[in-house]
Amino acid sequence: MAAALEVRNLSVYFQTPEGEVQAVRDLSLTVAAGEIVGLVGESGSGKSVTALAIMGLLPPSVSRTSGSALLGDRDLLALAPDRLVKARGRDISMIFQEPMTALDPLFRIGDQITETVRAHHRVSRRAAADRAIRILTDVGLPDPAARVRAYPHQLSGGMRQRVMIAIALVSEPAVLIADEPTTSLDVTVQAQILGLLAELSRAHGTAVVLITHDLGVVAETCSRVHTMYAGEIVEECSVDEALLAPKHPYTSGLIQAIPRAEKRRQPLYSIPGRVPPLTAMPSGCRFEPRCEHASESCRAAQPLERRDGRAVRCGRHGELTLPGAASGVDQ
């Protein structure tokens, strides 16, 4: 299938008082139309920075990117500023973690949708308003014809996230980046929003990059997953491969750290130590200081090795058999 978004060798640098630091290193990621790909990692792994870099939303005065993000034949990272503004919201959209603060509190939600339509298409006010009601129906907002006149504070968190999705998808973009879209929602609302994203992606062929810290969310929603650690992708494979037989010790550690009903009160695996600061990244494998399988060879830089549609950034992956989410469960 043709790639809707192809990110190649993306690196992101920030200027800090201590000098330039690299927040994302050499990240490549491909999403096909109608596919939902997970980008999973803990805080500080660089997943949100990756998303903002692809969207061109990092402040240019303190950040710098290299690499490319191909949307069809256009490279988002090389587009002129005015062309990039036009592409945002029309060809590639983004939704955010906090639906409570992501909408402008002073404008009616209908107006927030119609201004998006009118920023990208030459249509009448009337047509844009009709479009707003239709997209709100699509995202499952009850009573959309009346709700267009509501202000964000009159809606619940789940409703607001539906409105955010409506704004993002109203121009039928090829790609949607969803950055922790359900993290601040109740679990029953989360299930509905994830279901909605999957349904819309299937119906419109939208390619979705789903950023989350929750492997459960990935398992429920995505087909493939990229695991990020300290600014790098450490593993890329199908969700089932990652959960059944992870090849990177960090992926395995994340899985083992989740409480499981079958192992009630048994000690969970807890990855020792913490993510190194950007100013003091190990020169070799970045996970080496926290890895219980580390050996002498791990002090050298680890390339992302690709084989059979999987990619792993671990020199020892051939010799290790790491536990996944099904180990200890009756098969």
Added chain:
Amino acid sequence: MRRLLLERAVWLVPTLLLATFGVFWLIHLAPGDPAITLAGENATARQIAAIRHELGLDQPFLLQYWHWLTHAWRGNLGTSLNTREGVAGAIGHALPVTLQLVLGGLLLAAVLGTIAGIVSARRAGTSTDAAVSTLASAGAAIPSFWLGLVLISMFALGTHWFPATGSVALTSNPGQALRHLVLPSIALGVSGAAEIARQLRAVLIDILGSDHIRTLRAKGLSERRIVWLHALKGAAVPLMTIVGLQVSRFLGAAVVVEAVFGISGIGSLVVGAAQNHDYPVVEGVVVVMALIVIVVNFAVDVSYRIFDPRIR
């Protein structure tokens, strides 16, 4: 809205009572006697006493205030002790002149301050921002009388672009009126512009970094629409608060600016009256000023509700 109006109206009474009584008391405490001034140089003690009696100045202080209050309540602000002219009439002449000046200053402050605030907020941390901030600090620090004198010497006495003194009513000759208004409005408005620029910059930097502005960028709106529509509307509530505060500040500062530019507005009226213990005039002015401030505060409150749907 009606509840708000009612609330404000309820506050009006104690505010006016406190303000008028305070002023009455201060005049009473100040040295000097209007009867002596009125009676002329060679008046006898008897003549002075007669005048005092006629004006009611021989009555106890509280009774004098009570008399004034009961009359004012019925809409009668009395007559000037010095000129024997009706107080309402005197204010009626002077007030439009001052309002013209205050509005001119306010317009200048709002337009200049908003533009400067937006420019420095959008370029926060750059040399443009630093230049605007320096200018704003200077503007806030310059005393209006000094600025007035500089403006007169440069643009009135130097280049003759604008008249140095006096004022013309907007209703009689708009062109001339505006020409007369330019320099005093600048003298009055610059410090307000600086204040508005400074505060708006801080508010806008905050707003431009917020989540919902990031959403607007992500959905492909132009930076112009984001700043001038969304961010500015977000800044409207604090902006209206500052503008409202400037009104009461300008009413006070107008006294000085009127003196510098030889304008006979409320400022010169009240200064003359205060010097001569002409309490009916001073009280009348205080009542009118308090009313203006209360009306402005009300308008600011109403504007909050217009700009921010979350305020009920």
Added chain:
Amino acid sequence: MPGRGPLLSASGLEVHFKLPGESGRLRAVDGVSFEIGRSEIFGLIGESGSGKSTIARAIMCLEPINGGQVTLDGTRLDQLRGKALRRQRRRVQMVFQDPHESLDPRMTVRQAIEEPLRLGRTGSRAARRARVVDLLNRVGLDESYVGRMAYTMSGGQKQRVNIARALALEPELLVCDEAVSALDVSVRAGIINLLTSLQRELQISVLFISHDLGVVAHLADRIGVLYLGRLAEVSETESLSARPRHPYTEMLLAAEPQPRPSSHRAARAPSISGEAPSAARPPSGCRFRTRCRYAQERCVQEEPALRPLEGGALVACHRAEELELTGRRA
């Protein structure tokens, strides 16, 4: 002298809030009864607006209660005042959600942990300092941390200090309000392990409040499920997961994202619908009926009481006996 009954019992607990600008009152906690046994971990689960944090605050006497009673070891906490209240209150300690907010950034670790000891006038200065080191060791931090300032530490380390501080006065009940919710997965695992081993060693009781069913089920002996200020179900953890008796519990279990490969995971039930209405205006009859796919006419008319079922579960559902509800998908 420890008694024989439950350590803590709340009965008919009510906490109301006045709503600004409205005449009505928000019944955040509306008649909640439960007991926590000695050295038991009792889990409370609920979504936003369920009243779970308000219950924690009411038990800590941080929130005045409008009805019902809170009894600690036979003593009515809600009737105590002043010194007597302070004496009883130290037997219950709390750990909050945000490890960063709940530590003064300018305090050293020693000061933070020593503070309750000093206020409680416990022992000499030297004895207190030894106790601080002992507490740090208990929560998995070594002596080198005593001089550290809070702001130099990670979220996980701060939460360990918070737990050490809560344990300083040797409480009999530890109230954890979303104590691991703000932490990263790998850090959260360490704190969960710590709580498990502390409970085992010290034999204290724990009230563990969370929105995350997976975490609660890992730790708790029994679980209470809250919905809009009322308990929907109270069950032993295993039976709650395997055979829920309240339709809301069933919905929570269905909504829980399962980090399992597709071969080990049933498809998500399509029956998760709606959002919780405002607690200020709960529906008539059963509060869950607006989202319940089993609701009938009776559920609109009549509010179900929490009642015992065969097998020990407590449930507030008219149809509990006839419904065959689905447990955790696996």
